[in-house]
Amino acid sequence: MTHAQIAKPRKRVLRILGDMKNNIPPIRHQRKITGMSAILLPMLSTTEVDWPGFRDHVARTSDAGLVPAVNMDTGYGNLIDDELRLAVLAQTQKVTAGRPFIAGAFVDDQPGDSYNRDAYQSRMDEILDHGGKPVIFQSYGLTQQSADDVLESYSQIGSHSGGFYAFELGKMFAPFGAIYDLDLYEKMIQIPECLGAKHSSLDRQQEWQRLAIRDRVRPEFMVLTGNDLAIDMVMYGSDYLLGLSTFAPNEFAKRDAMWESGDPGFYQLNDLLQYLGFLTFRSPVPAYKHNAAQFLKARGWIQESLTFPGSPTRPDSDVAILTEILERLES
DSSP, rough: OHHHHHHHHHHHHHHHHHHHHHHHHOOTOOOOOEEEOOOOOSSSSSSBBBBHHHHHHHHHHHHHTTTEESSGGGGGGSOHHHHHHHHHHHHHHHHTTOOOOOOEOOOOOTTTTTOOHHHHHHHHHHHHHHTEEEEOOOOOOHTTSHHHHHHHHHHHHHHSSSSEEEEOOOTTTTTTTOOOOHHHHHHTTTTTEEHHHEESSHHHHHHHHHHHHHHOOOOTTTEOOTTTTGGGGGGOOOOEESSGTHHHHHHHHHHHHHHHHHHHHHHHHHHHHHHHHHHTTTSSGGHHHHHHHHHHHHTTTTOOOOOOTTTTOTTHHHHHHHHHHEEEEEE
């Protein structure tokens, strides 16, 4: 092989690496991080909610300085019925007592269904009536439209809600989810009422691209990482809306304060929290909710380590590993 033959692929690799480097935003030291934490809905049995445990966890999260997020995937938002959904909102409104909270607006449909504008508006009204801001879950009807129609749907949502958060959901979390192309994303974040968007592709590169668009188009817009496998995305300018933080809201708040103050202890605490994320967000990803229940029970924060019917579970052997992580966090 000649030198020229070796040089060509090498140049191509260097060009690719250069392009990747250009997509990585700079690390933003000592920035204030906005943390939003999805609240686990704890169960006493397959039919009975642990309401004291739920209320305490909402209060604990809000007191830590994080924004509680209810009726999300962590709260089984795609599985609970209307009565339970409204009960969660009522309990959250009572506990937060005027402090901010957000809630999932979920519309249940099937592949091939049309976009149900009325159902989304109804879900938003429920949240707004209880003092929260809606997080717009995707649905088959929403994501299977053309890009122009998706954008128009979000514009209508904005006009109706007065302020909402969008949500890109990878299919590893839910079959109706979709990650939008960058052209649609850039247009979506320019809707004035769209305050931010949770990004759950579990892909750093795609999130870095969104940060670059945000910085160029609308700097005040919040890119909310949903990447529980890369919680250090906050170093690059993302804020967060995570399920992982429901395991340890106080520790996440402490980590965030360390970053803002420039405390190097941020890295050690972040590494330990990420270890927890790697364990609990392994396949099948939705089973992290059972790990959350196991962990919160080990902390003495809830009574049982049960999940809502229909949600996948983890083996009991996970408890020993979770307990070891908990001991390291508490030390």
